[in-house]
Amino acid sequence: MKDKMTIILFSGEMDKAVAAFNLATTAAASGMEVSIFFTFWGLNVIKKKSEYAISKSQLLMQKMFNILASHNLPISRLNMFGLGSRMMKKLMKKTNMTSLEDLMKLAKELGVKYIACTTTCEMMGLTKEHLIDDVNEFAGATTYLAEAKESKINLFI
Amino acid sequence: MKDKMTIILFSGEMDKAVAAFNLATTAAASGMEVSIFFTFWGLNVIKKKSEYAISKSQLLMQKMFNILASHNLPISRLNMFGLGSRMMKKLMKKTNMTSLEDLMKLAKELGVKYIACTTTCEMMGLTKEHLIDDVNEFAGATTYLAEAKESKINLFI
Amino acid sequence: MKDKMTIILFSGEMDKAVAAFNLATTAAASGMEVSIFFTFWGLNVIKKKSEYAISKSQLLMQKMFNILASHNLPISRLNMFGLGSRMMKKLMKKTNMTSLEDLMKLAKELGVKYIACTTTCEMMGLTKEHLIDDVNEFAGATTYLAEAKESKINLFI
Numbered sequence: 001m002k003d004k005m006t007i008i009l010f011s012g013e014m015d016k017a018v019a020a021f022n023l024a025t026t027a028a029a030s031g032m033e034v035s036i037f038f039t040f041w042g043l044n045v046i047k048k049k050s051e052y053a054i055s056k057s058q059l060l061m062q063k064m065f066n067i068l069a070s071h072n073l074p075i076s077r078l079n080m081f082g083l084g085s086r087m088m089k090k091l092m093k094k095t096n097m098t099s100l101e102d103l104m105k106l107a108k109e110l111g112v113k114y115i116a117c118t119t120t121c122e123m124m125g126l127t128k129e130h131l132i133d134d135v136n137e138f139a140g141a142t143t144y145l146a147e148a149k150e151s152k153i154n155l156f157i
Numbered sequence: 158m159k160d161k162m163t164i165i166l167f168s169g170e171m172d173k174a175v176a177a178f179n180l181a182t183t184a185a186a187s188g189m190e191v192s193i194f195f196t197f198w199g200l201n202v203i204k205k206k207s208e209y210a211i212s213k214s215q216l217l218m219q220k221m222f223n224i225l226a227s228h229n230l231p232i233s234r235l236n237m238f239g240l241g242s243r244m245m246k247k248l249m250k251k252t253n254m255t256s257l258e259d260l261m262k263l264a265k266e267l268g269v270k271y272i273a274c275t276t277t278c279e280m281m282g283l284t285k286e287h288l289i290d291d292v293n294e295f296a297g298a299t300t301y302l303a304e305a306k307e308s309k310i311n312l313f314i
Numbered sequence: 315m316k317d318k319m320t321i322i323l324f325s326g327e328m329d330k331a332v333a334a335f336n337l338a339t340t341a342a343a344s345g346m347e348v349s350i351f352f353t354f355w356g357l358n359v360i361k362k363k364s365e366y367a368i369s370k371s372q373l374l375m376q377k378m379f380n381i382l383a384s385h386n387l388p389i390s391r392l393n394m395f396g397l398g399s400r401m402m403k404k405l406m407k408k409t410n411m412t413s414l415e416d417l418m419k420l421a422k423e424l425g426v427k428y429i430a431c432t433t434t435c436e437m438m439g440l441t442k443e444h445l446i447d448d449v450n451e452f453a454g455a456t457t458y459l460a461e462a463k464e465s466k467i468n469l470f471i
Contacts, residue, residue, distance in 0.1 A: 003463055008312070010176055012234060015354050019324055022433070026455035040172050041234050061248050068235050077326060077355050078382050088437075091375050095437045119179070123245075123252045141183035148310045149160055153462045155322070155470040156312040165469070167333055169391060197329050198391050218405050225392050276336070280402075280409045298340035305467045306317055313469040 002033045004151035006144065011157055012041030014073035014085055014100060018092075020157045021103035027153075028110035036107075037144050038135075039117035042157075043124060045100075046114060046131050047071045053130035062125035073100075108134050115139050159190045161308035163301065168314055169198030171230035171242055171257060175249075177314045178260035184310075185267035193264075194301050195292075196274035199314075200281060202257075203271060203288050204228045210287035219282035230257075265291050272296050316347045318465035320458065325471055326355030328387035328399055328414060332406075334471045335417035341467075342424035350421075351458050352449075353431035356471075357438060359414075360428060360445050361385045367444035376439035387414075422448050429453050 005027045009020050024034045038046050047053045053066045078084040092099055098106070114135045121127070121138065128135070137143075148154045162184045166177050181191045195203050204210045210223045235241040249256055255263070271292045278284070278295065285292070294300075305311045319341045323334050338348045352360050361367045367380045392398040406413055412420070428449045435441070435452065442449070451457075462468045 005459075008176075010173065010314075016324065019322075019353060023455050023459070027459050030456065030459065032459070039176060059248070059251060061244050061251075064244070065235070065248070078379070087375050087378070091373070091379070091437050094373060094375075095439075097433055097437050119254055123248050123254050125252075141180050142187065145162075145180070145184050145187065145189070145310070153459070153468050154310050154312065155468065156314050157324075157470050165333075167330065167471075196333060216405070216408060218401050218408075221401070222392070222405070276411055280405050280411050282409075298337050299344065302319075302337070302341050302344065302346070302467070311467050311469065313471050 002031060004033045004035075004147065005153040006035050006037065006148045006151045006155070008037045008039060008144065008156045009042035009045060010040050011076065012044035012069060012073060013076040015075045015088065016157050017042075017045045017073065018100050018103065020155075021100065021107055022098075023155070024112050025103055025106045025110055028107065028112050033111075033113075035113040035115055035147050037115045037117060039120045041069060043116060043120060043126060043131070044069050044071060044073060046116065046135055047126075048130060048132055053126055055125075055127075055129070058125035065124055066126070066130075104134070113137070115143065159188060161190045161192075161304065162310040163192045163194065163305045163308045163312070165194045165196060165301065165313045166199035166202060167197050168233065169201035169226060169230060170233040172232045172245065173314050174199075174202045174230065175257050175260065177312075178257065178264055179255075180312070181269050182260055182263045182267055185264065185269050190268075190270075191264075192270040192272060192304050194272045194274060196277045198226060200273060200277060200283060200288070201226050201228060201230060203273065203292055204283075205287060205289055210283055212282070212284075212286070215282035219280075222281055223283070223287075261291070270294070272300065316345060318347045318349075318461065319467040320349045320351065320462045320465045320469070322351045322353060322458065322470045323356035323359060324354050325390065326358035326383055326387060327390040329389045329402065330471050331356075331359045331387065332414050332417065334469075335414065335421055336412075337469070338426050339417055339420045339424055342421065342426050347425075347427075349427040349429060349461050351429045351431060353434045355383060357430060357434060357440060357445070358383050358385060358387060360430065360449055361440075362444060362446055367440055369439070369441075369443070372439035376437075379438055380440070380444075418448070427451070429457065
């Protein structure tokens with residue numbers, strides 16, 4: 001039986017997502033079974049990039065949250081209204097660090113499982129259509145706990 | 158013997174507290190033994206709601222921290238001077254998501270153990286009288302480590 | 315064989331670093347084997363205190379990040395442009411709480427292992443010369459995962 005790792009990605013920041021996917025892909029590449037649970041702001045990481053995650057059926061407040069917390073992920077320090085985030089992306093490119101987009105492609109190739117938190121999806125008015133196709137499952141805390149109990153490494157990011 | 162989970166709640170934000178208590182109550186409801194260690198800003202989550210956690214014996218700086226970091230918990234992104242936090246509370250209500258208050262009531266009913274960090278309580282000038290009655294114990298890192306070593310899931314939130 | 319603990323220190327904030335080193339030193343003092351992996355903003359915690367971590371070979375953006383995210387660590391809430399951080403340091407002193415500097419000295423005496431993340435060091439243009447001598451090793455996610463799999467407690471801070 002394979003060693004397992006779970007990550008709860010609560011944060012919607014680019015640097016934290018890079019850290020999470022760096023760990024996830026390295027673990028999966030070394031033969032571990034990895035699940036990432038996206039909840040709260042972490043859902044922004046798996047929103048479709050082509051559009052704002054809004055639709056007619058959403059409440060006004062849901063639309064506001066989805067526009068303000070868009071797929072343009074900030075960084076967790078020195079974001080400076082997005083300048084810091086753009087600078088970090090450039091730096092990552094210049095120093096040959098794998099971008100979040102490429103880490104996420106790699107994660108899928110390596111079979112990392114994406115689970116979107118049902119409860120926070122409902123709060124934010126997010127459905128399957130707003131999220132990338134790579135999401136494997138919608139589930140809640142019960143599913144997370146069952147996997148985490150069987151895992152050697154559990155992180156909350 | 159029951160499976161155990163520990164959570165260190167370092168953050169004093171409403172959304173992170175909801176995530177922590179959501180996990181804690183789901184785990185406890187499924188038969189796990191859960192302890193939450195409240196430290197630093199996480200102590201704001203267990204302050205009495207009826208008043209500011211200040212008293213005559215506190216240093217001026219302790220009073221300032223306790224007034225500024227009050228029981229009106231912000232959210233970790235898009236707080237917008239409290240507007241975001243109020244919006245999220247409304248959204249949670251409209252989408253039938255359990256509020257932090259109700260999650261905390263449930264946690265107590267399910268026997269989730271609350272441990273307040275002695276060291277940071279002393280730094281902030283907080284005593285038993287400033288915190289809700291549900292706190293089971295005041296303890297430090299040694300107690301945490303003893304429990305975490307026996308637990309299947311350990312999270313820092 | 316000794317019980318192990320790993321901590322990923324992603325955050326570059328004083329309060330989170332104090333929490334991390336408090337746990338690390340308590341664990342090491344009780345006979346556990348502890349490793350701290352410093353990545354992203356966490357690298358600021360192990361920068362030399364005497365100077366800005368800049369050098370001629372760095373890219374302009376690296377210099378900017380290293381100057382802006384200096385060794386003057388903010389706190390994660392109520393930092394108020396550094397005032398909060400200074401207040402918290404004073405409070406820690408007045409209430410006889412061990413300072414971050416002293417916790418770090420203690421950690422070294424107790425044999426806590428410091429590992430600096432190669433990937434983020436490269437992104438930030440940080441080399442051995444910019445970091446304190448206490449760093450034991452430069453390594454990546456593979457090294458972390460190998461240790462975490464053998465550990466009873468793994469935290470992401």
